[in-house]
Amino acid sequence: MITKQGIMRQHSEAKTVHMGKNIVSFVLSGDETGGFYSLTEFTLAAPPVPGPPVHIHGTGDEAAYVLEGNLEFLLGANRSRSLPVRLSSFLKVCGTMFLTWDRGQSKYL
DSSP states (O other): OEETTEEOOOGGGSEEEEETTEEEEEEEOTGGGTTSOOEEEEEOOSTTOOOOOSBOOTTSOEEEEOOSSOEEEEESTTOOEEEEEOTTOEEEEOTTSOEEEEOOSSSOO
16 A cells, blocks of 8 residues: 555565566566655575576665574675675665675575
8 A cells, every 4th residue: 555654565565476486576666756766675585596597777776684693795796795694684786786695605595
């Protein structure tokens, strides 16, 4: 439900797609937030399934909060910088930075 005062959405109302064995739920779109942000839940499948392909967002930054396990963010077009992100940690990456994430050497991002 979207009103002038705010937005309330049940998880079951999110558009959910499969990227291979990974599950992506688009909880809020940029259109629904006036272009300020979008909210996406990304659930990684069990190893050895990889995370998303290396990508860039251009003008919009990417932020992540790890709800379960640990992740390894790989930054740069050739994944040259590895950044472990642990359970209950927050990470924000500039929209002009290439990135992906994976379970890496830890267990889960």
